[in-house]
Amino acid sequence: MVFIVDDDASFLKSIERLLRSAGFVTQCYSSAVDFIAQQAPDRVGCVLADLRMPDMDGIALQAHLARSGNPLPVVFLTGHGDIPTSVEAMRQGAEDFLVKTAPKEAIIAAVERALARGAKERVFRAHRRALQARLNTLTPREEQVLSHVMNGSKNKQIAAALGIDERSVKRHRSHLMRKLEVTSIAELAQLVFEAGAREDDSYRTAK
Amino acid sequence: MSWITVIWSMAAGVSLTLAAVNLLVWLRDRDAVANALFSVSAVAAAVLAMQELAVMRAQTPAEFGAILRWMHVSAATIVIATVWFIRLYLGAGRRWLAWAITGLRLLVLIPNFMLYPNATFAEVHALNPVSLLGETLSAPVGEMNPWRHLILLSTVLLCIFVVDAALAARKLGKGRQGMVLGASLLMTIILAALFSALMVRGVLPSAFIALVYLVFVLAMAFELSVDMIRARQVAGELRDSRERMRLAARAADLGLWEWDVVRDEIWSNDVDHTSAGVFGGKRIGLADYLELVHPDDRDRLETTIRRTMAQAWELQVEYRMIGADSTERWISAWGKVEYGESRQPLRLRGVSVDITARKQLEAEAQRHCSQLARVQRGFVLGQLSSALAHELNQPLGAILRNAEAGEAFLRQDPPNLAEVGEILADIQKDDQRAAAVIQRMRSLLQHGELCFGVMRPLELVQQAAALLEAEMGAQHVALGIAVPADLPEIRGDRIHLQQVLVNLLLNSLDAINAAKHGQRQIDLHAARAGEAMVSLVVEDSGTGFAPARLADLFEPLYTTKPDGIGLGLSLCKTIIDAHGGRISAVNRPRGGARIEVLLPVAAADESA
Known part of the structure; x- marks a missing residue:
């Protein structure tokens, strides 16, 4: 699904026609505010947004999406791509930045790229959510032990730091290894990295 | 011939001569009424001299009384004419005093003719022989008439009037005339009163008024000769002044001209043909002159001249003339109308100068x-x-x-x-x-x-706003437009005026961006400013102007913007000036700038 957001009604209609004729499923919004108001958390696809819009422009829309739980990829369109605005859009992590008169192929390729990235990110997010779900089953003590393990501390050091005996540390370690379905320290490290690397803060909010 | 006859005849002759001279002055210049009055009084004095000659040789009291009666007429004429002469000649003296003296003197004539024998004597009993210059003359012996006191009163008033007029004349810068005429007249009056008293007492055969009056006549003769000397001087100065004027006119290429409205004749100084808007040599009429003027300016020039004369304005006009070589010359003329007594225009006088170079x-x-x-x-x-x-x-x-x-x-x-x-x-x-x-x-x-046309303020504002709509939208600035649709049309060049508004709006936009925070709002409103102007105001919520720089805001190459060229506001001023309007800038009390543009309303006949 391609969500098109543009305040210029005439261009909105024309790009919708083009994408529809190219076989995409589309949905149109005349402003970013409208789009956000109707946003469902399980939306799948990408956003094709005008950069210059009153009230909320394309960049603000992208920032809002990035903060939400469902950061759809955004392709920007603009009437006239001057250097300052393109730099700003790219800095904000725009998938693509195209002028409205760009060749059809470029626009379609950008939309396809965005959709593919969206799908890939969705799989990655699902995987990460599963890992996070496993992490969520840990008790607070197990979590403390985990963070010390990740810092490379030995059992003895962990026991001293937490004020418990070494045997308890070993027990917590084996429990958490079992809960997280890993068999080695290397696997454990990869899991923690995958669960939190992409978006550190989303890991924290999940907790 | 007796000495008496010779002296009195000579007195009459002198008086008559002065009368004739003054009469001539009056005939030449009808405005010189003072001279005419003097003439009248001098003629009366000559008549009185003859009457005195007769009265001194009267044979009977009845004859004496009858002649004296007619002498009162001559004396009254002298006094009244002299009083009004003084008032006109010196331009001073109290009017009520003049009327009082006139009234008294005329009043005395009533008992003079009603009662016998005259206003001086109630009765002349006898004639007393008096010897004078070897001749025996008759002095009257009789009873005095109480009406004589009126004559004395009028004489006292006359003295006061003369002294007062002489003093007032000094303040008017006619001190010398006041002194000469006042002193001589006062002397005349005192001597006349003295001799009159002596005659009444039978000491003198007559009051010798005609002789006494000679003092005043001689003073007047002195005045006339001074006037003549001055006239010669003035004539010389006039010649010098003319010569200086001619030199100045020549040096400055000034055309001097004069249009005699009554005779329809234009005179001008001797400058090359049609240069400086004049022509040397022959005298021509206004219609001939207008033939030399550019056809497009002809009607306007004539209308302006007629209007100037009707409304007593100063003539100030610029027009084109076609020279002998068919080249176009711009002329600027300045003139003044001279009016006659009944406010009818007599002549239009002025200067003109060739301003072709300036126009270019x-x-x-x-x-x-x-x-x-x-x-x-x-x-x-x-x-x-x-x-x-x-x-x-x-x-x-x-x-x-x-x-x-x-x-x-x-x-x-x-x-x-x-x-x-x-x-x-x-x-x-x-x-x-x-x-x-x-x-x-x-x-x-x-x-x-510049291409001047007529437009509605609302249209102008909307067109300028349309040019900036996208820019304003991109920068998230709101533009509030408040222009009443019923404003009168204005006259101007559409593109240049649009440019002014665009410049002002762009400045506001920059100022709002410089302010960084606060309301992002520009207001553009219009209103009527008096009868002749429409005011357009651009206000913003930006940084405003630095107070120290408000003065040279409209100077060229003044800019506060890092990438500005400093032409915007100075060009706005140049454009608005060319439209006959005004532009001014102030800081709003609550922050931000306010620029007001005043533009002239289109004349009624221009509106589409």
Whole structure:
């Protein structure tokens, strides 16, 4: 699904026609505010947004999406791509930045790229959510032990730091290894990295 | 012949001579009523001299009384004419005193003719022989008439009047005339009163008025000779002044001219043919002169002249003349109307000068200004290019996408013709939209001289706002427009006035961006400013002007912007000045700038 957001009604209609004729499923919004108001958390696809819009422009829309739980990829369109605005859009992590008169192929390729990235990110997010779900089953003590393990501390050091005996540390370690379905320290490290690397803060909010 | 006859005849002769001279003065210049009055009094004095000669030789008391009665008429004439002569000649003296003396003297004539024998004597009993210069003359012996006191009263008033007039004349800068005439007249009056008293007492045969009056006549003769000397001096000065004027006129290439309205004759100084708007040599009429004027300016010049004369204005007019070599010369003329007593115009006098060179410079400056304005519009276009390109790419992008989609719909099997139909309609609409944007941009690119027309303020404001709509939108600035639709039309060059508004709005936009926070709002409102002006005001919530720089805001190359060229406001002022308007800037008390432009309302006959 391609969500098109543009305040210029005439261009909105024309790009919708083009994408529809190219076989995409589309949905149109005349402003970013409208789009956000109707946003469902399980939306799948990408956003094709005008950069210059009153009230909320394309960049603000992208920032809002990035903060939400469902950061759809955004392709920007603009009437006239001057250097300052393109730099700003790219800095904000725009998938693509195209002028409205760009060749059809470029626009379609950008939309396809965005959709593919969206799908890939969705799989990655699902995987990460599963890992996070496993992490969520840990008790607070197990979590403390985990963070010390990740810092490379030995059992003895962990026991001293937490004020418990070494045997308890070993027990917590084996429990958490079992809960997280890993068999080695290397696997454990990869899991923690995958669960939190992409978006550190989303890991924290999940907790 | 006796000495008495000789002396009295000579006195009469002197009086008559002065009377004749003054009469001539009056005949030449009818405004010189004072001279006519003097003439009257001198003639009366001559008559009185003859009467005195007769009275001194009267044989009977009855004869004496009868002659004296007629002498009162002559004396009254002398006194009244002299009083009014003084008032006119010195321009001083109290009017009520003059009337009182006139009244008293005329009043005395009533008992003079009603009672026997006259106003001086109630009765003349006898004639007393008196010996004078070897001749035996008759002095009266009789009873005095109480009406004589009125004569004494009038004499006292006359003294007061004369002294007062002489003092007042001094303040008017006629001290010498006042002194000479006042002193001589006072002496005349005192001597006349003295001799009159002696006659009444039978000591003298007559009051010797005719002799005494000679003192005054001689004073007047002195005045006349002084006047003549002065006239010679003035004539010399006039010649010098004329010569100086001619030199100055020649040095400055000034044309001097005078139009005698009554005779319809134009005189002008000797400058080359039609240079400086005059022509040497022959005298011509106004119609002939207008023939030399450029046909387009002829009616205007004539109307201006007629209006100037009707309304007593100063003539101030610029017009073109066609020279002998068929070249066009610009003339600036300045003149004043001289009116007659009944306010009818007599002549129009003035100077004129050839201002062709100045006019050419003005046109040159105008051309430069237009070019500069065009350059600045290009600069503005550069500033707006991003917003305008954006605005233009919207419809162009839509057209492209629609065409591509249409192509795809046509290739479908079966082709989606309904969709293609809609697409084509949309393409047309977008094409028109793009054309409108280009039209607006073109106005900024058009070059052109000042081209004055008439327009509605609302239209002007809307067109300027349309040019900036995209830029304002991109920068999230709200533009509030408040222009009453019923404002009178204004006169001006549409493109230049649009440029002024665009410049002001762009300045406001920059000021709002510089302020960084606060309301992002620009207000553009218009109102009537008096009968002749419309005021357009641009206000913003930006940084305002530095108070110290408010004075040289409109100077060229003054800028507060890092990438500005400092032409915007100075050009605004130049354009508004060329429109006969005014532009001013202030800081708003609550922050931000306020610029007011005043533009003249189109004349009633110009409105479309």
